[in-house]
Amino acid sequence: MKQFEVKAYGTEAAEASLKQLSIGRRAVTPKDVEIDILFCGVCHSDLHTARNDWGGTVYPTVPGHEIVGRVTQVGSEVTKFKAGDFAAVGCMVDSCRECASCKKDLEQYCIPGFTGTYNSPDKYSGGRTYGGYSEKIVVDEHFVLKVPGNLNLAATAPLLCAGITTWSPLKHWKAGKGSKVAVIGLGGLGHMAIKLAKGLGAEVTLFSRTQAKEKDALELGADAVVISTDNSQMKSVKGKFDLIIDTVPYVHDMNPYISTLNISGTLVLVGYLGGLDPFLETTPMIMGRKSVAGSVIGGIAETQEMLDFCGEHNIVSEIEMINIQDINEAYERMLKSDVRYRFVIDMASLKK
Missing domain, CATH: 3.40.50.720 (NAD(P)-binding Rossmann-like Domain)
Structure with a gap:
């Protein structure tokens, strides 16, 4: 499958610091949405995956599943998004869509297992999925969410997890x-x-x-x-x-x-x-x-419901913004609970 290269931040070993990497993203297919990532929240799961605390991490790994950005390109069959829209991606980028759970909008409980935004088998590339500590991401429209226009984009990112x-x-x-x-x-x-x-x-x-x-x-x-x-x-x-x-x-x-x-x-x-x-x-x-x-996360319909509710009630996270270059220090601070209450990466820092 055709790919293009983007800058990312990830790690090549459990004991190694995160650093700048180059990763491949798939070219947009008919049902895909390409997103220029503006902000990415930092979750404890990111740290656990980077350090292989749960086992099963395949390196190199690029964490990040609290993603907010701007749509830059859509596939020919996409109906819900257009270039220029703000969009979000959470913890899942695919599921089987056929099992009893998926048919009830419970993709988080997909019986064969959902495809995580990072460190999951990627049916397109044959490798692993890479997360939001990167310039861009390409995701099937079904797993892309609309962001209410009144919400602060950076503080919206942690809502996705x-x-x-x-x-x-x-x-x-x-x-x-x-x-x-x-x-x-x-x-x-x-x-x-x-x-x-x-x-x-x-x-x-x-x-x-x-x-x-x-x-x-x-x-x-x-x-x-x-x-x-x-x-x-x-x-x-x-x-x-x-x-x-x-x-x-x-x-x-x-x-x-x-x-x-x-x-x-x-x-x-x-x-x-x-x-x-x-x-x-x-x-x-x-x-x-x-x-x-x-309980674990929510399905796509439920996540959209939550975002819409937050839009109506003007609810967002309390955040501390960081540059991607400070991610290793942020992980150490997170271990000490030294953040009020969620780090969010300004992804413009990756372009520096």
């Missing part, structure tokens, strides 16, 4: 007016969970281990902050919440939070992958029909 990762469970478990939602952890995911739950009309509480995040949480729209290390505060919210969005990305004890769920309430894990330690104590779950569940 942090936004949809929290929106999907909020919608699935029907958060809205009259519901009580809690959020565990105030980072890239947590701050979006607060904004979106509040936008949906829910009463929102942040669980935090210390009081350091209290002021920020209230400014973001939380109605209350509960210090999870304070037993009296935890007892005061026993049986309160219909839904808890758990954004913590490492092993932690979930048992104290189960007691704060209402009858039939659900705690949804969106941040952590792996075994539980300590084990879940099932007695309060059984005695209150309480659930612990998991």
Whole structure:
């Protein structure tokens, strides 16, 4: 298949820093949209992939799946986009489109597996997909999203992962007016969970281990902050919440939070992958029909719904803009949670 070369930033080994690379992008096919990337958010998944923390990284790898840009070219069969439009790409660039999940607009649960924006087998090139730390990307129209015209483009980028990762469970478990939602952890995911739950009309509480995040949480729209290390505060919210969005990305004890769920309430894990330690104590779950569940991103239709909602309510991420040349330092800062609340790369810096 015909390709053209673009500049990108990626790494050739788990222990190597990210640096400028040259990668191939496919020439536009009839259903493709070519996008000049303006901004790309920086997600923990980018770091995990670059450093092979999850295993399975094929090098060289180019991360980035929170992409906002301008359409530069469209294929002959494209109907939704034209050159000059602003467009976005999230965590997926393809799926089988035939399985039961895909037919229900649940491409994120594609049974054979969706094609990730980076480090997935690329059916076009025969190699791997490359992400948004690059000048351009070419994506099938079905997986390209429209950006509401009123939103700040740079601050929109993290909606494509942090936004949809929290929106999907909020919608699935029907958060809205009259519901009580809690959020565990105030980072890239947590701050979006607060904004979106509040936008949906829910009463929102942040669980935090210390009081350091209290002021920020209230400014973001939380109605209350509960210090999870304070037993009296935890007892005061026993049986309160219909839904808890758990954004913590490492092993932690979930048992104290189960007691704060209402009858039939659900705690949804969106941040952590792996075994539980300590084990879940099932007695309060059984005695209150309480659930612990998991959720990952959202389908394309749901992601567009989220972007449109954010346009209507003027919701975007809180960001710190960086140049691509500072990505390695940004990764180190991200490991220390030293970002409020999402790094976004100004991709114009790649052209320097």
